Amino acid sequence: MNTDALRGHMDALLLSVLEHEPLHGYAIIEALQERSGGALAVPTGTLYPALRRLERVGHLSSEWATVGGRKRRTYRLTSSGRKALAGERTAWQAFTDAIGSVIEPRTAR
Numbered sequence: 001m002n003t004d005a006l007r008g009h010m011d012a013l014l015l016s017v018l019e020h021e022p023l024h025g026y027a028i029i030e031a032l033q034e035r036s037g038g039a040l041a042v043p044t045g046t047l048y049p050a051l052r053r054l055e056r057v058g059h060l061s062s063e064w065a066t067v068g069g070r071k072r073r074t075y076r077l078t079s080s081g082r083k084a085l086a087g088e089r090t091a092w093q094a095f096t097d098a099i100g101s102v103i104e105p106r107t108a109r
Helices: 010-017 025-035 044-056 079-103
Strands: 060-067 070-077
Touching: 010 025, 010 044, 010 079, 025 044, 025 070, 044 060, 044 070, 070 079
Parallel strands: none
Antiparallel strands: 060 070
16 A cells, blocks of 8 residues: 555554554554555554654553563553544544545435
8 A cells, every 4th residue: 555645544543553452563563464454564664753753742652571582662552542543533434434425426316
């Protein structure tokens, strides 16, 4: 998938993947690929700046943990992140409804 198509949706994707459990960066990339059926391949150069930005604004917290014998920074959703995710989901629904009504207009009966 074209990375330009993801522009503006990265926050929602990351918050959603981290909704139920903390994950390290590579596991986040894997979760995005798995959930999208392989359509999303987010490069690390896009992922880590987005994670740091979400942490700066308080939507994520992070800590070092040992995963598979290696030290990795894991990211967890905060209460602010949960609120942001709810807002992202509402905005996504409004966006898809609006675009859908243009691309596949209903015919008048």
